[in-house]
Amino acid sequence: MIMLQNLFRNRPRERLGEPLYELAVRQAREPAFYTTLGVADRIDARFELYTLHVLLLVMRLRDEGERGAEAAQALFDAYVSALDHALRELGVGDITVGKKMRKLGEAMYGRMTAYEPPLRGGDKAALAAGLSRNVFESDDPDTGQALAAYALDSRARLAAQDFAAVTTQPEWAEIKA
Numbered sequence: 743m744i745m746l747q748n749l750f751r752n753r754p755r756e757r758l759g760e761p762l763y764e765l766a767v768r769q770a771r772e773p774a775f776y777t778t779l780g781v782a783d784r785i786d787a788r789f790e791l792y793t794l795h796v797l798l799l800v801m802r803l804r805d806e807g808e809r810g811a812e813a814a815q816a817l818f819d820a821y822v823s824a825l826d827h828a829l830r831e832l833g834v835g836d837i838t839v840g841k842k843m844r845k846l847g848e849a850m851y852g853r854m855t856a857y858e859p860p861l862r863g864g865d866k867a868a869l870a871a872g873l874s875r876n877v878f879e880s881d882d883p884d885t886g887q888a889l890a891a892y893a894l895d896s897r898a899r900l901a902a903q904d905f906a907a908v909t910t911q912p913e914w915a916e917i918k919a
Contacts (some may be wrong), residue, residue, distance in 0.1 A: 759816030766795035774917035
């Protein structure tokens with residue numbers, strides 16, 4: 743009986759992940775990334791922007807301690823679930839979904855591992871180099887300068903907000919060249 747009660751109980755952590763993911767996606771879909779900054783409107787470039795925005799929220803949430811860590815995990819789980827769902831909608835079969843998810847997971851983890859230190863340390867040059875390579879597919883680190891400035895400014899704005907505001911209306915930076 744207890745197992746059934748646990749199965750059907752409300753799970754606030756899970757309910758928080760989806761709305762947080764939607765907030766990250768909504769921002770990553772802002773037309774200015776594509777028109778002003780020149781991000782290519784392709785699946786792989788959108789993946790890069792989604793990952794960057796999810797990371798910015800995850801970092802901010804983890805700064806809140808235990809409740810933030812739970813919200814960050816819920817957001818991350820929602821992102822992984824959305825990637826799985828997107829692959830299936832693209833017609834990827836059950837047999838190959840696992841392989842593709844592993845590749846996406848490795849890419850996502852690699853980006854988060856590469857971006858987090860410069861975001862925490864305010865290292866615009868290092869962040870711009872990574873963003874140039876991954877988002878713009880360019881070896882010229884200057885290509886990612888505007889996006890790096892946006893990400894660092896967004897990090898600062900999110901840090902200035904309280905937990906409730908971040909989970910309902912995160913304050914992102916202005917997107918400018």
